[in-house]
Amino acid sequence: MASGWRSGGVQPAGIGRIVVWRGGSIWIGHAGAETDFHAHHAIQITIALSAGAVRFRRPAEEWTSYASVIIAAHQPHAFEASGELVAMIFAEPEWRQGRVLRERYPAGIEPLAADAFGDDVAQLAAAFHQGAANDELAARARAIPERLTSMQTAPARPLDKRVERAVEVLRERLGQTVVMADVADAVHLSPDRFRHLFLEETGIRFRPYVLWLRLEVAVALYAAGVSLTDAAHAGGFADSAHFSRTFKRMFGVPAAGIEPILGSG
Known part of the structure; x- marks a missing residue:
């Protein structure tokens, strides 16, 4: 991209x-x-x-x-x-x-x-x-x-395999509503254990990380010529305004x- x-x-x-x-x-x-x-x-x-x-x-x-x-x-x-x-x-x-x-x-x-x-x-x-x-x-x-x-x-030190798998699951589900408990279940961890392990391994909490991945997808599409609205929706943002606010906060x-x-x- x-x-x-x-x-x-x-x-x-x-x-x-x-x-x-x-x-x-x-x-x-x-x-x-x-x-x-x-x-x-x-x-x-x-x-x-x-x-x-x-x-x-x-x-x-x-x-x-x-x-x-x-x-x-x-x-x-x-x-x-x-x-x-x-x-x-x-x-x-x-x-x-x-x-x-x-x-x-x-x-x-x-x-x-x-x-x-x-x-x-x-x-x-x-x-x-x-x-x-x-x-x-x-x-x-x-x-x-x-x-x-x-x-x-x-x-x-390599990334914990369960968190590595969780990141892949997240990428697969970015176009949907992402629920932490579902991702934790996909890697066979309780939500509480997953929450702590994810933060320890990545340095970021689960929900902000989902937002970061959504931004990555939207930025790549927008830079490639997709409209702001379509790029925002493809990244899983509610609308272009949400995408724009997130972009400015991070860049x-x-x-x-x-x-x-x-x-x-």
Whole structure:
């Protein structure tokens, strides 16, 4: 699932492309207006691909500039890099790369060394400039968290198999009403035991995680050119307003500001 995207309105959030894969995504392009404070479930790697820098700040703190940075899952932050070419790579903590990154960068906002990625950043920027196909752009993007996780001396503890199965069940049922007790039953756990295990393994409560998965589906479809309303319904949102509110809370910009443009397939 992938497409080009463009932000519209008086204060655009950027222009570029979005490519989504199971367990992550890349948002790459020229940044526009600064975002509001927001937080999301994914770990975020942000890299300035042009000569300038990206700026982040946490609530009650001043802006700090970075060439490249990693933001922990659920860390509230605002972002600004007006006019800069920027890559934002998201890794979900349930997947292998995300679990390693979650252990290595458990909290806050941390700078990443300029030499941490080898040639991967240059190759990603070149792929974007050349209008590479989505699969190639995704592969170039995924090489960056892979490079970071390869530095880990010990493997991350694998996700509990029952929670892993629960995530698959959730994905299968996103178009329906999702009831925690039903998912717990599907993985042979009591609702109370499942609730605690799910939070322990993923770092997020069950209901917000369902919302995150719904958002992931809707964003991918909307970026691919599906209408805001149809994308919202496909993701299991009651309406486009619910989708838009959730999007802004998690990404800091309005969902209605993203309009599809022609992208590579």
